[in-house]
Amino acid sequence: MIGFLRGRVAHLLADCCLLDVGGVGYRVYIASATRSRLHMGEEATLFTHLSVREDALTLYGFYSQEEYDIFQQLISVSGIGPKVALGILSAISVDKLCAAIHGQQLTVLTKLPGIGKKSAQRLILELKDKIAAGSGDIAADDVSDTPVVGDDTISEATAALVSLGYSQAEIDPVMRRAGEGMDAAALIRFALSEFGKRK
Secondary structure: OOOOEEEEEEOOOOOEEEEEEEEEEEEEOOOOOHHHOOOOOEEEEEEEEEEOOOOOOEEHHHHHHHHHHHHHHHHOOOOOHHHHHHHHHHHHHHHHHHHHOOOOHHHOOOOOOOOOHHHHHHHHHHHHHOOOOOOOOOOHHHEEEOOOOOOHHHHHHHHHHOOOOOOHHHHHHHHOOOOOOOOOOHHHHHHHHHHOOOO
C-alpha cells in the first residue's frame, strides 16, 4: 500500500522514528542498521511495509532495498511476524543472516531474538533456496544483544534519557543490563544510577 516514505526525521527512538512527511508524522519501526543511517532533522527515504491487524496499523521502514527484501522473506516463514523479523535484523546483518541460513548454522540462528530450534529449522528449510548465500565467517557471538524491538517500555525510557542529553551509544548497553519486568520509570532510575557510577 505504501511503497516508501520520504521526509524529515523529526524524532529518533530506540526502535522507531517519526518521519515528518508534509507535516504528517509517521511512526515507522526500524532495525538498528537503518537507525544508524538516520539523523535528526535530516531528510530520509525509507522503503516501507504496512502491517495490518484488527487492532493496529503498523509501519516498518528500511533504509536499503536489500534489508526490505530480506524482511519480506522472513515474514513469509510460518510463525515469524514483523516484530520478530525486525528484531532479527537488529541483531545480525543481512549478509551474516543469509550466510547462517545457507550454512544451516542452528547455533547462530537460535541466538536470534524470538527464534527457537524449530523456527531456525523453518528458516533454513523455507529460505535456503530463496536468498543469496551471504559471506563471512559466522559465529554465535556475531549476534547482537540489542534490546528486543517493539518494547514500548524501553522506547519510553530511552526517549526520556535522550531528552536528558544521553546518547544512544550510552543508553543501549545500560538497557541490556537492566532487569526484566521494569517499567519505564524504573529503567530510567536504573540508567541514571549506572551513569552516576562512571563519574
